[in-house]
Amino acid sequence: MTIRTSIAAAAVVFAGTATIAGTAAAEDFRLGLLTPPQHMWTLAANSFAEQLAEASGGAHSVEVFPARQLGNEAEMLQLMQTGALDMAIITVAEISNRAPEFGAFYAPFLADDIAHAGRILRTDETRALLDSLPGTVGVVGIGYGMAGLRQIVGRGPLESAADLDGLKVRITPFEPIRDFYVALGMAPTPMPLPDVYDALANGQVDAVDMDAEIIWLQRYSDHAQTMLETNHMMFPAVALVSARIWAGLSEEDRAMISELLGAAIDSTIDSYVAQDPVWLADIAGTGITYTAVDADFFADATAAWDAIWSERAGDTLTTLRAVADATRE
Numbered sequence: 168m169t170i171r172t173s174i175a176a177a178a179v180v181f182a183g184t185a186t187i188a189g190t191a192a193a194e195d196f197r198l199g200l201l202t203p204p205q206h207m208w209t210l211a212a213n214s215f216a217e218q219l220a221e222a223s224g225g226a227h228s229v230e231v232f233p234a235r236q237l238g239n240e241a242e243m244l245q246l247m248q249t250g251a252l253d254m255a256i257i258t259v260a261e262i263s264n265r266a267p268e269f270g271a272f273y274a275p276f277l278a279d280d281i282a283h284a285g286r287i288l289r290t291d292e293t294r295a296l297l298d299s300l301p302g303t304v305g306v307v308g309i310g311y312g313m314a315g316l317r318q319i320v321g322r323g324p325l326e327s328a329a330d331l332d333g334l335k336v337r338i339t340p341f342e343p344i345r346d347f348y349v350a351l352g353m354a355p356t357p358m359p360l361p362d363v364y365d366a367l368a369n370g371q372v373d374a375v376d377m378d379a380e381i382i383w384l385q386r387y388s389d390h391a392q393t394m395l396e397t398n399h400m401m402f403p404a405v406a407l408v409s410a411r412i413w414a415g416l417s418e419e420d421r422a423m424i425s426e427l428l429g430a431a432i433d434s435t436i437d438s439y440v441a442q443d444p445v446w447l448a449d450i451a452g453t454g455i456t457y458t459a460v461d462a463d464f465f466a467d468a469t470a471a472w473d474a475i476w477s478e479r480a481g482d483t484l485t486t487l488r489a490v491a492d493a494t495r496e
């Protein structure tokens with residue numbers, strides 16, 4: 168955050184913008200993401216930036232840095248802890264590397280479908296989990312969003328779970344997903360999103376764990392023979408503000424940021440519920456060998472995952488399973 172001169176604040180008062188009249192200073196925030204410029208999370212960040220500028224009468228601005236320009240998610244979290252980065256939209260996966268209870272979101276087949284995943288994320292129980300983040304991770308959790316459910320694309324044919332055995336599969340770098348693929352007999356290869364396309368194209372990995380949006384937008388089908396529509400895991404996002412930066416904000420600014428950033432990240436849920444089936448159909452239309460499988464395909468791996476994570480995520484896993492039951496239609 169940089170503090171601009173009081174001229175901007177004066178301009179706001181002059182413009183009659185009641186929202187921040189009386190606040191001490193105008194601020195230029197920086198918001199980081201891993202996702203490419205055309206991705207839903209980046210669009211949500213851009214929309215928040217526009218709305219904050221408007222609501223503050225031009226006093227506040229947000230510069231959005233997509234595509235890992237400020238580092239990978241672990242690095243962005245570190246920057247937020249020190250107050251060197253103001254805000255980010257990141258995967259809950261990265262949070263789970265520091266606060267293992269968040270691994271409960273990745274219970275295989277917790278959500279029946281994409282709409283159910285959205286309902287799970289919009290409950291008071293999931294929202295309450297964010298309350299611990301200032302203490303455990305040094306960030307303030309503003310709200311959840313999501314990407315689509317996870318799928319598997321393979322460079323070669325994948326007809327049964329046995330075909331997965333021994334294959335190198337790209338994963339997002341976090342433990343719950345690693346444990347799932349280890350249980351399947353695969354060799355998980357952690358890799359941040361921006362590196363995945365090349366790794367698939369040059370054969371560094373045999374398969375990729377990914378959501379439909381990226382598979383479609385980045386045309387993974389150019390380098391993959393098989394798409395398994397598995398829907399095996401949710402993939403929540405979280406909008407964060409550095410706790411250090413938060414501590415220096417006025418109540419009015421906190422309220423404005425909570426409302427606008429919260430609405431922007433929440434809007435991704437509706438976007439994915441609407442778009443995920445469209446992208447899946449688009450991928451199927453590329454001519455790739457496309458097979459939809461259900462939870463039975465992974466039954467043993469799911470049981471092995473549960474055995475590990477019922478210990479590690481304990482009460483939170485129990486809570487999320489209860490939330491999933493209560494939001495099932």
Ligand code: BEZ
Nearest residue numbers: 201202258314339360377
């Ligand atoms: C991934 O690591 O697969 C990922 C990260 C952010 C958004 C979407 C996908």
